[in-house]
Amino acid sequence: MDEEPERTKRWEGGYERTWEVLKEDESGSLKATVEDILFKDKRKRVFENYGQVRLGMMRHLFVVIDTSRTMEDQDLKPNRLTSTLKLMEYFVDEYFDQNPISQIGIIITKNKRAEKLTDLAGNPQKHISALKKAVDTTCAGEPSLYNSLNLAMHTLKHMPGHTSREVLVIFSSLTTCDPSNIYDLIKTLKGLKIRVSVIGLSAEVRVCTILTRETGGTYHVILDETHFRELLTFHVKPPPASSSSECSLIRMGFPQHAIASVSDQDSKPSFSMSHLDNSSGPGLTLGGYYCPQCRAKYTELPVECKVCGLTLVSAPHLARSFHHLFPMDAFQEMPLEEFEGERFCEACQGELKDKSVFICSVCSSAFCVECDLFIHDTLHCCPSCIHSQMVPSTWLTD
Amino acid sequence: MASEDEVSLLVVVVDVNPIWWGQQAQREPEFTLSKCLDSVMVMGNSHLVMNRTNKLAIIASHCQESHFLYPSKHWKAGDAAGDDAVSSSRDGKYEVLAVTNDQISEEVRNLMARTEVKGHQTDTLLAGSLAKALCSGQEMKSRILVIKAAEDCALQYMNFMNVIFAAQKNSIVIDACVLATDSGLLQQACDITGGLYLKIPQKSALAQYLLWVFLPDANQRSQLVLPPPVHVDYRAACFCHRNLIEIGYVCSVCLSIFCNFSPICTTCETAFKIPLPQMVKPKKKKLKPAT
Numbered sequence A: 001m002d003e004e005p006e007r008t009k010r011w012e013g014g015y016e017r018t019w020e021v022l023k024e025d026e027s028g029s030l031k032a033t034v035e036d037i038l039f040k041d042k043r044k045r046v047f048e049n050y051g052q053v054r055l056g057m058m059r060h061l062f063v064v065i066d067t068s069r070t071m072e073d074q075d076l077k078p079n080r081l082t083s084t085l086k087l088m089e090y091f092v093d094e095y096f097d098q099n100p101i102s103q104i105g106i107i108i109t110k111n112k113r114a115e116k117l118t119d120l121a122g123n124p125q126k127h128i129s130a131l132k133k134a135v136d137t138t139c140a141g142e143p144s145l146y147n148s149l150n151l152a153m154h155t156l157k158h159m160p161g162h163t164s165r166e167v168l169v170i171f172s173s174l175t176t177c178d179p180s181n182i183y184d185l186i187k188t189l190k191g192l193k194i195r196v197s198v199i200g201l202s203a204e205v206r207v208c209t210i211l212t213r214e215t216g217g218t219y220h221v222i223l224d225e226t227h228f229r230e231l232l233t234f235h236v237k238p239p240p241a242s243s244s245s246e247c248s249l250i251r252m253g254f255p256q257h258a259i260a261s262v263s264d265q266d267s268k269p270s271f272s273m274s275h276l277d278n279s280s281g282p283g284l285t286l287g288g289y290y291c292p293q294c295r296a297k298y299t300e301l302p303v304e305c306k307v308c309g310l311t312l313v314s315a316p317h318l319a320r321s322f323h324h325l326f327p328m329d330a331f332q333e334m335p336l337e338e339f340e341g342e343r344f345c346e347a348c349q350g351e352l353k354d355k356s357v358f359i360c361s362v363c364s365s366a367f368c369v370e371c372d373l374f375i376h377d378t379l380h381c382c383p384s385c386i387h388s389q390m391v392p393s394t395w396l397t398d
Numbered sequence B: 001m002a003s004e005d006e007v008s009l010l011v012v013v014v015d016v017n018p019i020w021w022g023q024q025a026q027r028e029p030e031f032t033l034s035k036c037l038d039s040v041m042v043m044g045n046s047h048l049v050m051n052r053t054n055k056l057a058i059i060a061s062h063c064q065e066s067h068f069l070y071p072s073k074h075w076k077a078g079d080a081a082g083d084d085a086v087s088s089s090r091d092g093k094y095e096v097l098a099v100t101n102d103q104i105s106e107e108v109r110n111l112m113a114r115t116e117v118k119g120h121q122t123d124t125l126l127a128g129s130l131a132k133a134l135c136s137g138q139e140m141k142s143r144i145l146v147i148k149a150a151e152d153c154a155l156q157y158m159n160f161m162n163v164i165f166a167a168q169k170n171s172i173v174i175d176a177c178v179l180a181t182d183s184g185l186l187q188q189a190c191d192i193t194g195g196l197y198l199k200i201p202q203k204s205a206l207a208q209y210l211l212w213v214f215l216p217d218a219n220q221r222s223q224l225v226l227p228p229p230v231h232v233d234y235r236a237a238c239f240c241h242r243n244l245i246e247i248g249y250v251c252s253v254c255l256s257i258f259c260n261f262s263p264i265c266t267t268c269e270t271a272f273k274i275p276l277p278q279m280v281k282p283k284k285k286k287l288k289p290a291t
Helices: A031-042 A080-098 A124-136 A145-156 A182-191 A206-215 A225-234 A315-320 A369-379 B018-027 B033-050 B095-114 B126-136 B154-169 B184-193 B203-214
Strands: A059-066 A103-110 A113-121 A164-171 A194-200 A219-221 A249-253 A288-290 A332-335 A356-359 B008-015 B054-061 B066-070 B141-148 B173-178 B197-199 B247-251
Touching (some): A059 A080, A080 A124, A103 A124, A103 A145, A113 A124, A113 A145, A145 A194, A182 A206, A194 A225, A369 B126, B018 B033, B054 B126, B066 B095, B066 B126, B141 B184, B154 B173, B154 B184, B173 B184, B184 B197
Parallel strands (some): A059 A103, A059 A164, A164 A194
Antiparallel strands (some): A249 B247, A332 A356
8 A cells, every 4th residue: 555645633733823813903903804804705705726637526325424423523503413414304405406317325333233214316305305314313332344345335435426425424433343454445445435534523533544545545634613614515526536437328218397287188196206105195196207118107306217227317417517618717906906997897887895896707797705705606697797798608508 | 463673665566578479479469568667567566565665676687687667776865755757656655655766767778768679688697686685684584486488598508507506595585476487497496495486367467466465475385275386397407409308317527417328428528437237257167077
């Protein structure tokens, strides 16, 4: 195993004088510094613009949640388990929002064993209801990193080559109980191109460092709940695809939505294939999506048809991933005094009052701080640039 | 009833494409752009009157720019009192409404007078106007009403979809009131954000439709009988022929859609692995030695 030079630990570095960050102005107030810190907070986005790198759009992600004894610790309110499960619900929502054609599965580990909470699926509701029910589980015993990774690997190794295979481990304990050598498992994971990332809740554990380094993932330890949320958000974005992942044409179906009302003579209520496993309620519905190949009915997309195996999506689901392929450049920050031109934000028409304005490098329009954040996080296109009608289009629908 | 402190913003995006409206003036002289804006002003006034904390914004969507007709940044609060010569009669009229109407008519006159239409830019910049509407409605509960006149512009598809997803994420409802031809983009927008789509059968009754269908906000719509949802065609168009297809092949790298299998993706030029049928090894039968 290669030994890369490890980063120096914090206690090995020099002496830092952290109190010097705060500066008082003439009247002795800290207001200017506090505003500065708040302003920087608003702008604190990890701006990893990968540029023209191929991204793994169809992702199969397993989340391993440690439910061992240490999760009952109350350093995250009300306890680590409840806080983690709440953030996981947020993560599942955001993940399916940004990657609509991907799938997630959840594994929990405790008492030296690992079990699947939910299987790999593309429907967020199933995962969220399972997470809500899991709040009542008792945290006991030690986690087993080997068993959980083994369980994830058994499912992921059958996934097609063009998808990205990932595991995210939320690891709170400082120990793990494994039935055999974990370094062999790490070698196998590396061979199967499965990328493992870890979010630690207690402290840095060496086996996790090696695991993530070998498989190409990231390892972070949280500082507090806000930091935990930020780290989870970082994993929502699609990672760069490894060079050896295959590219292929995936056959997909685009079903029509049949809306029928009770007054329609021809419409008959029928069962949806996705509810066959549910015992809750009869599940008869009038309208739905019909698979173009086998005419099986489903109530929601995206879904994989149980009868014929065709992946069913709708065109907006693919369109939602486009902004990853054409990422926006960051705007240039300029102090308000240097800016010439009308002191109005182009997007919201409000007056520019913050200490800096943001200029788009293409169309040179000015934006305020909130609009800049909104444009980069949610909108993904500059409101002034799209007025120029010179935007290239890659695919169009009617 | 909404609570007293809740600010609710209505943004009306009006399509003022001069080419379409010019042709419309020749087709049907009784319904022109000024009549349309009169109806919009009636609706805007009604919205402001419904609740003290309601706010209004009107954006004109032109071929070259999107301009905020109201609130206009060139008018400051004190100016309105001095301009008696230009304004309409104010006896007994609520001042806010009078100022609003004056600003709108002044701004739209300036907009139409100063912009020149160049030959190749004939499509309304609807995506851009919607983006500006979204940015202006960030801090408060808001909804957007689009009054569409001209046809769809296919070049704006990607920006349009970005705007729709941003609106859905911030729970902003997009309603559409279509005057002439059906618009697939707006149908998708209304379906995804949960808004109302209506193609008006009679243009001269625009004010009626605006007040009866589009004035109530999202909370009250469950108690009204509104036009039924339209059937939205979510099929994708293949990249090679632009036909709508039900089953297609999607490139895993750039997500472009093809109707037939091809060894190379034309958008991102990746070569694909062609799945070959598996080789079946003939099984050797062991011959039992004859006894």
